[in-house]
Amino acid sequence: MKATVLVRPKPGILDPQGQAVESSLRHLGFEIGEARVGKLVDVELATEDRAQALAQLQQMCEQLLTNPLIESYAIELEQA
């Protein structure tokens, strides 16, 4: 089963990369509010069991993929 993990800077955490992107988009003429930059990790899992996949992905996020001090995550499982 395939899954995507989205890692985002937590709200309120300064995101200089997002600020640079935001300012660049404004220079291009886009009218935007805030822009923030995170990461995306595509993972292929051995299991086809959604509950098991979710549990594994949560462990991955907590152990390695995110730093809970500054980042939040969202998990998207491939539709069956």
Next chain:
Amino acid sequence: MTETGPRPTVPVIVFPGSNDDRDAQLALERLGAASPRIWHTDEALPAETAAVVLPGGFSYGDYLRCGAIARFSPVMRAVADFAAGGGLVLGICNGFQILTEAGLLPGTLRPNESLSFVCRDVPLTVERPDTPFTSRCTTGQELTIPVKHGDGCWFADDELLAQLETSGQVVLRYAAGANPNGAVDDVAGVVNADDNVFGLMPHPEHAVDPLLGSADGALILGSLVDAARLSLAAAV
């Protein structure tokens, strides 16, 4: 630098992508330590280890987050056990990042606020000389030690920061107006609650001789060697 007394063993860990391990080794040996370089796949530290140094560099290419992957190197379990037993551990730059990722030091290191890599001498203020890493310094002493990093912006949320300030775990600060990376409260180096694990972004191993522009780094590394030597004496 003339040093007397037994030579404590202070290994320097080498991760794939470490690049300041030889400078650290050279500096520690000039200060009187024996500093073998230990490959990260080793599962044990030398039996006679009196202190451990995690050097600067770009372990695993800084992939994902700086230090996030190196913290799972086999040797890190031995380093964590050594620290849990009260052993002295010093992390410099990438070594500091690895120690925060491993949960051995509080806070985390984020990309510099400027998004630029900074490489220059910075003035630092010693907040506490009563640690094994700063015993050769005095309170409020100003040190000049270079930084060279892209991800040196130390961060802790308000609650953690207040707690660390109260417990006196901020040992080194960038001098007023000289913060090179946007670190909260100008934090340049923090110690753990037991005062035996210390991490800093500046590179003391690059400032151990006046020829290099400053010898102030020898005060930090020399303090560590002193403490390592004392731990040897205590063990006898």
